[in-house]
Amino acid sequence: MEKFISIAIDGPSGSGKSTLAKLLASRLGYVYIDTGALYRTIGYFVRNEGVASDDERGIVECLPKIDITMKLVGGAGVVFLGGNPVGTEIRTSEISTYASNVSKIPEVRAFLLDLQRNIAKSNNVIMDGRDIGTVVLPDSQVKVFLTASNDSRAERRYAELVARGDDVTLEQVKADLCWRDKNDLERKIAPAVPAEDSVMLDNSALSCEETVEAVLEIIRKKTH
Numbered sequence: 001m002e003k004f005i006s007i008a009i010d011g012p013s014g015s016g017k018s019t020l021a022k023l024l025a026s027r028l029g030y031v032y033i034d035t036g037a038l039y040r041t042i043g044y045f046v047r048n049e050g051v052a053s054d055d056e057r058g059i060v061e062c063l064p065k066i067d068i069t070m071k072l073v074g075g076a077g078v079v080f081l082g083g084n085p086v087g088t089e090i091r092t093s094e095i096s097t098y099a100s101n102v103s104k105i106p107e108v109r110a111f112l113l114d115l116q117r118n119i120a121k122s123n124n125v126i127m128d129g130r131d132i133g134t135v136v137l138p139d140s141q142v143k144v145f146l147t148a149s150n151d152s153r154a155e156r157r158y159a160e161l162v163a164r165g166d167d168v169t170l171e172q173v174k175a176d177l178c179w180r181d182k183n184d185l186e187r188k189i190a191p192a193v194p195a196e197d198s199v200m201l202d203n204s205a206l207s208c209e210e211t212v213e214a215v216l217e218i219i220r221k222k223t224h
């Protein structure tokens with residue numbers, strides 16, 4: 001059986017995982033998988049059902065109604081909900097909060113586990129998330145835990161939201177990020193912590209290109 005390579009990029013919100021993972025995937029010809037989009041889509045669905053983000057029972061009751069799949073389009077996984085591709089509607093601050101809350105629920109994590117693992121069974125993947133190196137793909141050949149200072153992460157996220165036309169303040173973005181860090185880190189299941197064999201990389205002072213180069217070097221060392 002052909003052995004596929006998987007590269008896990010984990011880390012907190014706003015550390016630049018998705019930018020890094022997309023650039024690496026196109027350089028290496030690997031498939032890019034944004035696992036946060038799956039949690040965001042569950043959050044989006046339950047919000048539209050009128051279920052509160054802290055209503056654990058209500059969220060679990062929604063799961064059998066959710067038709068979520070991921071298809072590979074142009075070298076990346078696109079999430080489909082009820083047969084339709086999801087887009088920027090899952091990128092709002094409200095849905096970030098929903099995503100972080102639904103991701104604390106064991107039933108939700110179990111619901112999404114095989115979907116993520118199946119893609120890695122038949123593709124070389126770069127997967128970004130919080131628990132890829134620890135839970136989803138613990139046998140990944142390369143694991144990177146990407147961090148950046150709170151200020152750098154908040155400034156990047158703020159610039160992203162403003163560019164999209166969202167009406168937010170830097171203070172608000174910082175507060176949301178701190179709340180989400182704590183929520184993702186302190187949860188009982190699959191917390192956002194590095195795997196024992198992760199390479200830690202703080203990219204506060206690095207450009208995108210420098211971050212890509214640093215990770216390519218880690219990949220070279222680990223795969224040769």
Ligand code: DC
Nearest residue numbers: 013035036039099100103129130131
């Ligand atoms: O990567 P993101 O910010 O789009 O993720 C949204 C939320 O989903 C994040 O706050 C925590 C959760 N998540 C998770 O628990 N596990 C993953 N592998 C990816 C995301």
